[in-house]
Amino acid sequence: MPLFPPGVMVGQTLVKLPQELVSRANDVLHSLEETNARPIHRRHLYLAGDPRPSEQQMEEKYAFLVEDMTPDISRGEFLIEFKAKWLTQSPNAPADWRRCRTCALRLKKHSEALRKGKTVEWRGLCPFDLVSQDQKRNANAVKRILKHPRNEDENLVTRVTKALINGPQLSILRELQASLDPNGILKADHTSKEFLTAMTLRDCTFFVKVSPTDIQARLGDFDVKSGDGGKSDYWVKLETELIEDGWYSGTEKGDFPWNAEGLQVVCKL
Numbered sequence: 461m462p463l464f465p466p467g468v469m470v471g472q473t474l475v476k477l478p479q480e481l482v483s484r485a486n487d488v489l490h491s492l493e494e495t496n497a498r499p500i501h502r503r504h505l506y507l508a509g510d511p512r513p514s515e516q517q518m519e520e521k522y523a524f525l526v527e528d529m530t531p532d533i534s535r536g537e538f539l540i541e542f543k544a545k546w547l548t549q550s551p552n553a554p555a556d557w558r559r560c561r562t563c564a565l566r567l568k569k570h571s572e573a574l575r576k577g578k579t580v581e582w583r584g585l586c587p588f589d590l591v592s593q594d595q596k597r598n599a600n601a602v603k604r605i606l607k608h609p610r611n612e613d614e615n616l617v618t619r620v621t622k623a624l625i626n627g628p629q630l631s632i633l634r635e636l637q638a639s640l641d642p643n644g645i646l647k648a649d650h651t652s653k654e655f656l657t658a659m660t661l662r663d664c665t666f667f668v669k670v671s672p673t674d675i676q677a678r679l680g681d682f683d684v685k686s687g688d689g690g691k692s693d694y695w696v697k698l699e700t701e702l703i704e705d706g707w708y709s710g711t712e713k714g715d716f717p718w719n720a721e722g723l724q725v726v727c728k729l
């Protein structure tokens with residue numbers, strides 16, 4: 461049973477791979493590496509089936525063809541990409557929470573960057589604003605997604621807000637995130653398909669293709685989550701710190717810019 465009705469996700473078609481296609485594509489990747497033409501962070505990652513790195517000796521006969529959301533700039537199209545993140549509160553947040561999971565974590569990460577003397581941009585999109593019933597909050601969230609200078613175009617802000625709010629994606633994502641993980645990171649079975657799907661849906665990407673006459677919003681980039689390799693322990697540690705260090709309740713210790721009068725980061729349902 462599919463999680464999403466048609467038109468919600470970026471189109472994906474299961475295809476049978478022609479023989480040798482994977483190894484030919486991997487040959488290209490290897491030759492790009494040899495000439496230093498491949499981005500460093502992608503090195504040593506190949507399509508399944510490459511016989512060279514021993515850990516990747518898998519036979520892969522099938523693949524997904526993913527609908528291309530690349531905009532046609534010559535037609536005045538552009539693409540907005542953003543992650544809606546956690547659209548419901550973490551089930552483990554304290555009862556007196558003042559920040560949603562996403563804002564709590566972003567502030568925590570932000571504080572760590574400040575402590576290291578880094579200058580970092582405060583992204584500020586609160587997922588709860590996106591799914592609020594309040595149109596002003598919806599539009600503010602969209603302005604943060606659009607960023608400057610596009611967010612100064614009121615007509616564009618209204619069009620994108622309407623497309624997102626009237627579209628099915630946000631409400632479906634929110635319901636699935638809640639129903640697939642009712643217990644939260646601290647109590648869930650991290651090997652269960654439901655929990656891992658919820659974590660995947662908390663990290664997927666919105667692709668919004670805007671043309672002068674039309675807006676097409678789709679969900680994509682569903683990298684299936686796994687708790688392996690220490691990730692499960694990391695999720696637990698992070699959630700525990702968010703609770704114990706006061707990031708949910710807004711009682712974190714430190715002289716941070718957002719603790720100044722009028723700048724407090726407080727989320728509302």
Ligand SMILES: O=P(O)(O)O[C@@H]1[C@@H](OP(=O)(O)O)[C@H](OP(=O)(O)O)[C@H](O)[C@H](OP(=O)(O)O)[C@H]1OP(=O)(O)O
Pocket residue numbers: 543565659662663683685
């Ligand atoms: O922990 P979060 O909410 O910051 O999400 C991580 C993402 O951060 P961001 O969306 O930028 O805040 C993070 O995104 P970036 O690499 O920062 O673009 C990853 O998607 C990460 O997942 P994984 O470890 O690659 O499986 C994401 O980790 P998990 O979804 O596995 O927790």
Ligand SMILES: Nc1ncnc2c1ncn2[C@@H]1O[C@H](COP(=O)(O)OP(=O)(O)OP(=O)(O)O)[C@@H](O)[C@H]1O
Pocket residue numbers: 470501526527528529530665667680681682
């Ligand atoms: N134009 C697009 N149309 C449809 N899906 C896309 C498009 N661009 C990216 N995606 C989806 O998003 C996923 C992640 O793409 P992205 O370019 O962010 O790569 P990445 O692996 O996260 O690398 P990077 O480290 O560069 O961010 C892709 O695997 C694909 O599923």
